[in-house]
Amino acid sequence: MLSQRRDVRPIPLVDLPAEDALVGDAVRAAVARVADAQEFILGDEVARFERSIAERVGVPEAVGVANGSDALVLALTAAGVGPGDEVVTTALSYFATAGAIVRVGATPRFADVAEGSFNVDAASLERVTTAKVRAFVPVHLFGRVAPMPEILELATTRGLAVIEDAAQAIDAELDGVRAGAFGDFGCLSFHPSKNLGGWGDGGMVLCRRAEDAPRLRRLRAHGGYAGVHDEVGMNSRLDALQAAVLAAKLSFLERFGAMRRERARRYRELFCAARLEDVVRVPEAPTVGTEVVHHFVVRCVRRDALREHLFLRGIGVGVYYPRPLHLQPCFASLGGREGDCPNAEAVCRDALSLPMSPGLEPSDQERVVSAIREFYRGAAP
Ligand SMILES: Cc1ncc(COP(=O)(O)O)c(C=O)c1O
Known part of the structure; x- marks a missing residue:
């Protein structure tokens, strides 16, 4: 070898x-704050961080979850995608993009990327859109926004939901709109390798309509509130420790x-x-x-x-x-x-x-x- x-x-x-080294003591101070508070899951740290991200991206609500893959599953669920539906996404992405579609019981269909680009080609997206397609999942790959104006126009014409996979693209922008704020939902990953990375896993669902947030907050906690479950969700909550680390890094x-x-x-x-x-x-x-x-x-x-x-x-x-x-x-x-x-x-x-x-x-x-x-x-x- x-x-x-x-x-x-x-x-x-x-x-x-x-x-x-560039971030310096800010993150360690945030970690110490959580250690002092002894509140580890959701809570004030997470709520504050959710508000900071919502404001930054330009959406009314953001819901912190355990990772970017779960963010996609939860957003697809909140968009009403399920068994029998098809969802079009790009053929070039991290596996989680397609995995999430399958995890909600739907079938992925794959569109090609544009020549000379790493993002989906809107014409290819249109070609693979069948009558069963319920949503598009464009990915802003490597930190560049996908052709959202064309994708949104097509989605509006066909009455489809748009869930952006913005895992690699926090802060990227097109026409004055930030990645994650174009579609019905935007999904972020805070994996340590991402541009805004935690000290572990983390993710977020961005909501263009504030009224979608309460359901997402229930879905991330087994679909229930105060012991009453209207539906079955999952256990996908953001740690206070991650929220504190991420909030400290956000200013950089x-x-x-x-x-x-x-x-x-x-x-x-x-x-x-x-x-x-x-x-x-x-x-x-x-x-x-x-x-x-x-x-x-x-x-x-x-x-x-x-x-x-x-x-x-x-x-x-x-x-x-x-x-x-x-x-x-x-x-x-x-x-x-x-x-x-x-x-x-x-x-x-x-x-x-x-x-x-x-x-x-x-x-x-x-x-x-x-x-x-x-x-x-x-x-x-
Ligand atoms: C494009 C894309 N989608 C989804 C994910 C899933 O995010 P996570 O690793 O936080 O589950 C990632 C990151 O790993 C990604 O790069």
């Missing part, structure tokens, strides 16, 4: 210790978003200087809206060999995602075939996520690009 060189400092894909989110965009700009500059355009396609800066660069993903030839080359040089990279959702073995019975979503399939073959964190050093970015240049062009000059 090949092993990493030990004489070079590793550059992680996501550098949580560097982020923690805007600055961290700008730092991520600056690092994306720097990568573009370095790749341009490296003259690798025949082998590495770098994502252009968006012409509309604001991205939050959850991942910086390039498309490259001989991806797996390059990945190995970088790994050996201590450079952490990721493959998001190695297999599109329509070709997952667990969905074989749905009849998905290679060629159904050619753009998503191509991304799964050639996309590589490079190190990206607010604290990523310019010299480390230089090392990443120079190692990539070395792979394609031989030893750096």
Whole structure:
């Protein structure tokens, strides 16, 4: 087995210790506050954090839950999606997006991503929308908002619910609207690797209609209130500890978003200087809206060999995602075939996520690009 060189400092894909150093004592003070209060699940910390997020995203209500996957399940349930329904989502996402659709008893249908984008193609979405489709689940992948105006227009024409998977896109914006505030519901993940990440799991459902929030609050607590259960929900509550950590980190989110965009700009500059355009396609800066660069993903030839080359040089990279959702073995019975979503399939073959964190050093970015240049062009000059 090949092993990493030990004489070079590793550059992680996501550098949580560097982020923690920037956040400083704020998070530890928040943890101490929860330790003093001894109130660990829901409570004031969670209610305060829910209000901060609702205000920030621009929705009337936000409901804290145990993780982003549950947020999707709960939002689909609140939208009335269930057995016999179909739901259209993108073929390119983390598994949870499709898993949630199945967990509410519905059947996923997969649309392709647009050429040159990682987000769903509205025309493909329309093509796979059958009479049984009850909702759309667009994903704002890697921190860039999906084509929401087109998706909302189609949903309105067909009378469908829209549940946004904004797990990777808190603070991303298009036409002055933030990710999670376009649809009937928006779902956030606070997994530690996310742009706003906790010290464990966490998630949130954003509600465009305030009247949906009480039902969601019951659904996250087994569907009941004060011992009376009108329906069966799940146990999916946000910890006070996570809410306190996340609230402390929230005040850094805007600055961290700008730092991520600056690092994306720097990568573009370095790749341009490296003259690798025949082998590495770098994502252009968006012409509309604001991205939050959850991942910086390039498309490259001989991806797996390059990945190995970088790994050996201590450079952490990721493959998001190695297999599109329509070709997952667990969905074989749905009849998905290679060629159904050619753009998503191509991304799964050639996309590589490079190190990206607010604290990523310019010299480390230089090392990443120079190692990539070395792979394609031989030893750096
Ligand atoms: C696009 C997407 N959807 C859903 C999820 C699920 O979130 P969680 O891991 O908090 O359950 C994630 C994150 O992992 C994600 O990236």
